[in-house]
Amino acid sequence: MRRKLAAGNWKMNGLSAQLDQLDALTAAHPAPAVDLMICPPATLVGAAAAQVGNKPLMIGGQDCHPAASGAHTGDVSAEMLVDAGAKAVILGHSERREDHGESDELIRQKARAAHEAGLITVICVGESLEQREASNTLDIIGGQLATSIPDNSTGENLVVAYEPIWAIGTGKIPTLDQIGEVHDFIRGQLERRFGAGVGRSTRLLYGGSVKPGNAAEIFAVSNVDGALVGGASLKAADFTGIIAALEASA
Numbered sequence: 217m218r219r220k221l222a223a224g225n226w227k228m229n230g231l232s233a234q235l236d237q238l239d240a241l242t243a244a245h246p247a248p249a250v251d252l253m254i255c256p257p258a259t260l261v262g263a264a265a266a267q268v269g270n271k272p273l274m275i276g277g278q279d280c281h282p283a284a285s286g287a288h289t290g291d292v293s294a295e296m297l298v299d300a301g302a303k304a305v306i307l308g309h310s311e312r313r314e315d316h317g318e319s320d321e322l323i324r325q326k327a328r329a330a331h332e333a334g335l336i337t338v339i340c341v342g343e344s345l346e347q348r349e350a351s352n353t354l355d356i357i358g359g360q361l362a363t364s365i366p367d368n369s370t371g372e373n374l375v376v377a378y379e380p381i382w383a384i385g386t387g388k389i390p391t392l393d394q395i396g397e398v399h400d401f402i403r404g405q406l407e408r409r410f411g412a413g414v415g416r417s418t419r420l421l422y423g424g425s426v427k428p429g430n431a432a433e434i435f436a437v438s439n440v441d442g443a444l445v446g447g448a449s450l451k452a453a454d455f456t457g458i459i460a461a462l463e464a465s466a
Contacts, residue, residue, distance in 0.1 A: 218419050220435075220466050221375065221442035222459045223253040223338060224449025225278065225306055225423075230256050235267055240452035242271040249463040250442065254449065255306050255338075258292050265301025276304035276338070279312060282325035284333075294326075294333035304336035306444075308364050310381045320363035328366040331373045338375045338421070338444060339364055341402070345382035354401050361405050369410065371417025376402055377444040383424030385446060392437050395422055399439035428457025435465040 226234075238254065245252060255276040256264050265275045281291040297305055307330065308323040327337045341360040343353045357378070365374065378398050383389050390398075399420050407415030422434055423444035434440060442462055448454040 218371075218417060218441050220250040220462050221253065221419050221421060222250055222455070222462050223276070223304075223306075223375075223377075223421060223442065223444045224255065224455055225309070225444060225446050226254065226256045226260075226450060227278070227311070227446060228257055229450055230260055232260070232263065234450070235260065235264060237450070237452045238264060238267055238273065241455060242268065242273050244452060244456045245272070245459060248272055248459065249466050250459065252459065253304055253338075255304070261297060261302050262300035274303040274336075275301060276306060276336070277302050278306050278309070280305050280307070280326055280330055280335075282322070282329045284329070294330040294335055297330075298333050298335060302335065304338060304375075305330050306338045306340065306377075308340045308360070310340060310342055310379060310384060314381075320360055323364040324366050327364065328368060331366065331368050336373050336375060337369075338377050340377045340379050340423070340444070342379040342381050342384075342424075348380065348382065353398065357398060357401065358405060361402065362409075365409075369414065369418075371414050371419075374414075375419045375421060376406070377421040377423050378402060379423035379444065385425065387425050389425050389430065389434075392433060395434065395440065396437045399437065403439045426458060428454065428461065431458045431461035432464065435462055 253274040277297040280294040312318045330337045341357050343356045347356050419441040421442045421444045426443045426445050
């Protein structure tokens with residue numbers, strides 16, 4: 217059985233004062249029935265990991281460089297994230313693809329480095345509104361999966377997050393049938409490439425305007441193993457409602 221996962225992406229939000237939300241989250245879920253993850257900005261990874269300690273909340277990064285070290289001003293390597301206490305890293309988020317021109321091949325290189333450093337990778341895929349309207353969704357996602365995911369992926373170090381770009385932070389969400397179609401497609405692609413063992417053990421998350429009010433119906437969809445949550449993960453009170461819905465579906 218795949219253990220479900222609620223992952224929070226704080227994006228470029230959060231100062232030291234916001235770390236009290238981690239305490240509130242672990243207090244509300246001292247023994248969660250699902251895995252929990254928060255990915256704060258790089259400036260808070262070390263402090264967040266230290267504050268969480270041995271409590272059941274993983275801390276992750278939001279990006280990493282494919283090289284272990286070198287002349288890459290402003291970048292953070294996978295080894296640095298591990299050294300700071302991170303257990304995972306988000307890669308290929310649509311905002312990185314858009315704002316920084318990240319290609320599928322670059323994401324693959326980053327993921328390979330992250331796996332070698334011992335990190336779980338949450339690799340994001342998703343289509344734009346134009347691609348959805350042109351009925352190209354599965355072609356786009358199939359290409360992203362084929363090139364972004366490295367060959368050294370396993371069910372333990374790989375998580376795939378489906379985030380339709382047009383639903384991120386907009387309040388819009390695909391229909392439940394559309395979410396199910398994409399998640400079933402991703403599962404099939406992973407099984408075809410890696411075999412049933414890896415394909416069936418890899419967790420698939422949905423991301424894009426997930427809130428406490430719509431979480432339960434999303435988590436009831438085929439092959440949805442959890443969520444990658446943006447704004448609603450910034451406050452423990454909001455994220456707790458999503459976690460509770462996921463636990464109820466576990």
